Amino acid sequence: MKSKKINSKKNKSSNFSKLSIFQPNKYKFKKTCPLSSKDAPIVDYKNIKLLKRYVSENGKILPSRITNISQKKQRELSLSIKRARNLALL
């Protein structure tokens, strides 16, 4: 009897740890960069459909902390957006 009780207590405590604020890292939601995967579209100043997704309504470039784009791709993106602006495509 005693041993059973202890077991049940252990189970309860482990469940509780999942719900607590101090979660281990594996439960955190993590997004990956949409342009770094293997068959991702090419970032180019002519590819306006792609560029339009990363520009706000006012024509500003969206920050990478919102779009979850990697540092390298963000640099490429901002350069190609500026080129497209020069050609009056964006």
Add this chain to the structure above:
Amino acid sequence: MNNYEHTIIARQDTSVSQIKQIKEKYSDFIIKNNGDIVQTQDWGLMNLSYLIKKNKKGNYIHFKIKCDGSLIKELEKNEKLDKNLLRFLTVRVKNFDLKTNYFLKDNKTNEK
């Protein structure tokens, strides 16, 4: 020798024959100065996203050129003086991407 992508925007009120002339003028200029034209694309008349010299639309012509940097300097010098042109842009690329044309849907007739 480097690979360049060169885009020109011509005025909206130029006729079809005038655009052909402009196209020939600059492709002749490139060939005369030891440049290689790998491909030319005609994107046709497209809406500008903002006014340039009171133009709402523009004719886009796109060249893919293999040449030296000094030719590009000369080319841009000539284009600055040309009154039929609104803008130009040259970009150096490592490899040409000849298959995709992002503006094909707008001009099926001009593709030939």
